[in-house]
Amino acid sequence: MVSQVKKKIAVVIPKYGLVGGSENFAFQVTERLALCADFELHVFANRWRKQSGKITFHKVPVISFPRTLTSPSFAYLANKKIAEIGCDLIHSHERILQADIFTLHCIPHEIWVNAIRQKRMSLFDRATCWVENRMIRKGGCERFLPVSSLAMDYFARCYHVPRQSVEIIHPGIDLEKFQLAGNGANRNEVRDSLGIRRDERVILFVSMNFELKGLAQIMDAMALNKKQDPSAPVPRLLVVGKGNEKKFQAHANSLGLGDNVIFTGVWQSSIEKLYWASDIFMMLSGFDTFGMAVLEAMAASLPVIVSTMVGAKDIVVDGVNGFVVERDDIAKISEKIRLLVTPELGEKMGQAALAEAKKHSWDRIADRMATIYRELLN
Numbered sequence: 001m002v003s004q005v006k007k008k009i010a011v012v013i014p015k016y017g018l019v020g021g022s023e024n025f026a027f028q029v030t031e032r033l034a035l036c037a038d039f040e041l042h043v044f045a046n047r048w049r050k051q052s053g054k055i056t057f058h059k060v061p062v063i064s065f066p067r068t069l070t071s072p073s074f075a076y077l078a079n080k081k082i083a084e085i086g087c088d089l090i091h092s093h094e095r096i097l098q099a100d101i102f103t104l105h106c107i108p109h110e111i112w113v114n115a116i117r118q119k120r121m122s123l124f125d126r127a128t129c130w131v132e133n134r135m136i137r138k139g140g141c142e143r144f145l146p147v148s149s150l151a152m153d154y155f156a157r158c159y160h161v162p163r164q165s166v167e168i169i170h171p172g173i174d175l176e177k178f179q180l181a182g183n184g185a186n187r188n189e190v191r192d193s194l195g196i197r198r199d200e201r202v203i204l205f206v207s208m209n210f211e212l213k214g215l216a217q218i219m220d221a222m223a224l225n226k227k228q229d230p231s232a233p234v235p236r237l238l239v240v241g242k243g244n245e246k247k248f249q250a251h252a253n254s255l256g257l258g259d260n261v262i263f264t265g266v267w268q269s270s271i272e273k274l275y276w277a278s279d280i281f282m283m284l285s286g287f288d289t290f291g292m293a294v295l296e297a298m299a300a301s302l303p304v305i306v307s308t309m310v311g312a313k314d315i316v317v318d319g320v321n322g323f324v325v326e327r328d329d330i331a332k333i334s335e336k337i338r339l340l341v342t343p344e345l346g347e348k349m350g351q352a353a354l355a356e357a358k359k360h361s362w363d364r365i366a367d368r369m370a371t372i373y374r375e376l377l378n
Contacts, residue, residue: 006040007377009033010087012078012094014062017049021292022105025147025171026093030055032366039373042087044078058085071095071128075135089377091369095131098139100376103169104146106289107154108132116287136161142376145169147290148311169369170314171290172362178299181272190277194238194262201235201341204278204302206271206293210243214284214307214327216251221333223255228334235341237261240274275300279350280340284327285310298322298357303349305336315360321352 017027027049034041034054041055046062058081063073075096082090092099095109106112109128113119121129135141136159144166146152152168188198196202203222207213218237226234237260239248245263252261267274275281281297284307294312297304304322306313316322323336340346 004038006038007088007373008040008042008086009373010042010044010082010090012044012060012082012090012092012096012099014045014060014074014094015047016043016045016057017051018047021171021290022093022103024292025103025105027051028172028174028362029366029369032363033370033373036370039370042082042085044081046074066123068123068127070124071131075131089373091373092135095128095135096139097131097134099135099141101143101145101372102135102139102141104144104151104155107151108158111154111158141165143167143372145372147171149314150309150311151289167372168314169365170312170360171292171295172360172365173295173299173357175299175358175361178272178275178296178357181270182276182300186273187277190273194264194277196236196238196262196277201233201280201343201346202278203235203237203280203282203337204275204297205237205239205241205282206274207241207243207283208266210239210241210248212286213288214282214286215239215243215248217284217327217330217333218282219248219252219255219257219261220330221337222257222260224330224334225338226256233341234260235280235337238274238278239263240265240267240271242266272296272300275302278302279343279346280305280337283307283310283312284325284333286327288312295357295360298353301347301350301354303340303346303353305333305340315356317352317356321349321356 011030013026015023030041031051033039043055044058044060046060048057060074060078060081063069079097090099091101093103109132113121113125142165144161146155146168147170149168205215205218252258275297281302282305283291283294286309288310290311294304294306304316306316306324307327308324313324316324318324325332
């Protein structure tokens with residue numbers, strides 16, 4: 001019997017399996033692909049977290065000083081190391097010089113700097129743009145895989161590639177992790193520890209950047225509801241993460257919401273329990289390529305309210321499992337909150353949210369990626 005010759009697959013990511021959306025995406029998919037009998041996985045990274053013995057790791061140095069050389073050095077040295085061992089297919093999650101597949105966890109760097117951050121281009125930014133332009137125009141990419149339609153649309157503004165070479169592949173979710181946390185005991189435990197009554201409705205906000213994710217807009221919408229109907233119960237707002245708590249507590253106080261807002265800081269473990277202790281999830285970002293917290297909330301059966309600038313709006317069916325709103329349309333946001341604080345509607349849309357989340361398991365995404373690999377290899 002002739003044994004099958006495995007195809008060498010190079011996966012490129014600066015930090016494999018560490019904190020971050022792209023890092024976790026690469027980790028979750030690659031670990032599953034390593035189980036395929038026809039693939040031999042090689043990860044090219046500067047830092048990594050090992051989980052199994054089925055992946056070979058290759059250290060890619062980075063020249064971080066001067067900072068301008070960070071992107072070009074990683075790109076050049078990654079491709080150099082790949083060439084040394086000889087791989088059949090290159091899948092990059094980062095800008096390098098040559099790859100067969102490029103997963104776009106970001107938008108074109110020039111747009112990010114000029115339009116989103118509204119900054120001037122530094123030498124570091126120009127070097128990053130050069131690598132990106134070189135990869136997309138001359139790097140031999142056959143497939144471009146943006147993580148959302150938002151990323152795809154920005155990508156199309158800068159680069160003209162055949163539409164058939166572009167496919168949106170959203171991030172996945174560990175459904176089992178969120179389902180195991182979904183019980184009344186966990187919900188009550190978290191609520192009791194935070195001083196939240198069992199009958200109160202809770203809006204959950206999770207972020208490491210309060211301004212960017214729209215905390216002020218959420219508070220403003222809650223205050224508008226309180227003004228329009230002073231007799232109606234005001235939901236609690238659970239703020240999880242890192243930001244200027246003093247500034248936003250003062251804003252809540254000025255709106256008469258001081259007693260309704262709870263800042264937990266960075267939740268150190270079992271954050272899925274926080275989702276299950278809540279009733280609504282909100283993310284009103286000024287920009288988010290995807291927004292993993294939205295999918296996590298849906299996996300915990302929460303209806304969501306997201307802004308039009310959140311990439312995860314792709315999986316939100318307006319009026320079915322959540323709502324998509326303009327970030328600064330406070331009247332519309334307040335209206336959607338009023339709808340979802342109604343337990344019957346909130347629970348119905350929460351079940352629809354869970355049904356959507358179940359379509360986005362990491363196993364399903366890895367299966368699609370394996371199909372793409374085989375199509376290109378053949």
